[in-house]
Amino acid sequence: MSDRAMSVVRAGALTTVQDRGRPGHAHLGVPRSGALDGPAAALVNRLVGNPPDAAVLETTLTGCALAPRSDVTVAVGGAPCRVTVGGRPAAWGAPVRVPAGAVLDVGPAIRGVRGYVAVSGGIVVEAVLGSRSTDLLSGLGPPPLTDGTVLPLGRERPPHARVDAAPQPAPPAELVLRVTLGPRADWFTPDALRAFTARTFHVSSASNRIGLRTEGPVLERARGGELASEGMVLGAVQVPPAGRPVVFLADHPTTGGYPVIGVVRRADLPAAAQAAPGTPVRFVAVRRR
Known part of the structure; x- marks a missing residue:
């Protein structure tokens, strides 16, 4: 495998690969699937220079930790959380450069439930029916992440967004x-x-x-x-x-x-x-x- 890949150090409670899903297959008994918080997934993709339909990671409550094999740009959004790179604090809701071998740690959600992690080039696991999304009901797509999983990445498409931070809706109090x-x-x-x-x-x-x-x-x-x-x-x-x-x-x-x-x-x-x-x-x- 090329160095355009990323290893899962800590998978968290439930981390899955998601994109815009696979609509149009209900007559075959196949759910739509895709990121539950679509706007959050699209935003982190935009921050790293990916197209909006690139696959991202969706975390649940406890976050995850990842180690890229080459230098990558990442963005974490959705549920607010603490982010570190190599043990040092990093920005949430903004592009962050992660050197090869450094651990990106996406902490537990401070508020809300689901976080989104976009990586420059996108996650390029095999597509099924036109989507890379994990579907928990039908079992289509890649299985939920486990420790040690290696995720292939696409070719980086610079430049990423030049912003300090991007506004995101707060998780609902009601x-x-x-x-x-x-x-x-x-x-x-x-x-x-x-x-x-x-x-x-x-x-x-x-x-x-x-x-x-x-x-x-x-x-x-x-x-x-x-x-x-x-x-x-x-x-x-x-x-x-x-x-x-x-x-x-x-x-x-x-x-x-x-x-x-x-x-x-x-x-x-x-x-x-x-x-x-x-x-x-x-x-x-x-x-x-």
């Missing part, structure tokens, strides 16, 4: 999700529909890349039985028999049999990627556009 009711809102009682858009839920620690699970009010159904499986979309709010809403994220299944009470606006989903367990969640009903 997650407000705009939702269009339906298509199965008629499966719920009037009291449940009022509770869905008037009461406060909280992010569950059981949330993952498949869905943001909630704790709080139980939404009562108006009818018994279950639906036949039907297609699911990104942002669908499915309500299992326990009555607590689940917002489908990038690795969601393409079909499901629990009723969908509403669909979250796609523009609100990046904030959901950064909502830590316990974060208050409110669903705000909006008209279909």
